[in-house]
Amino acid sequence: MHVADLKGLKVHYTDEGDPNGAPIVFVNSLGTDLRLWDKVVPLLPAGLRIIRYDKRGHGLSGVTPGPYKMGTLVGDLERLLDHLGVRDCLLVGLSIGGMIAQGLAVKRMDMVRAVVLSNTGAKIGTADMWADRIAAVKTGGIEALADAIMERWFSASFRETEEFHAWRNMLVRQPPEGYAGCSAAIAGTDFYTPTSGLRLPALGIAGSEDGSTPPDLVRETVDLIPGSKFALIRGAGHLPCVEKPGEYARILNGFIAETGHA
């Protein structure tokens, strides 16, 4: 476990694997922390440098008063990777993490050599939808939304498992200010034009049961990048890295091999 002080924001991160290996950086979704990738990391090929972090207002990182802007969240990751001396990474972003990945890929071509846009979009939802969600969190806390969020995160069969309850607990323990702050950042983001200008290896990953960023949205987003690939994981919701880690890692490892990221 490490904590970096980045312009006053304490950012919790992990830096595992081979310190001299090709870097792979994971960016998690709204309401989750870096444990999101716990089941995928052990399935990655040997020799990579594996970096994960808790974004602003999530997990063990600092919380600042919201609303946040997407540029701030992109800047946080940029500062972390500068702090760690990371260049030419493979950036894997899920949901808002996929938006942060698009933003950083556009801003720092030296830092990002390939992207995986998982369960995400160039734009997610509508401003009204996010305003309602922020208002609900401010009134009733994340618990008030948790059951509806779980239906989007996980397939019906996964919601019957023991493990499901641990992920629900992870969600409701996130700082409400951070959750609402990041929701505002999503509401204010439309990356269709900037993402269309990207020229780098890109892979989209979608879950067939994803109620937040359905497969068509992921495909439409990754199709903005010429030559991109797309993979659908059947029977998984918004967090296929949790529900189907073996399949997720197989797809990711195929992309790692194809792009020669070693």
Ligand SMILES: O=C(O)CC1=CCC(=O)O1
């Ligand atoms: O809560 C959801 O609907 C899932 C989600 C949307 C954006 C994100 O990062 O997670």
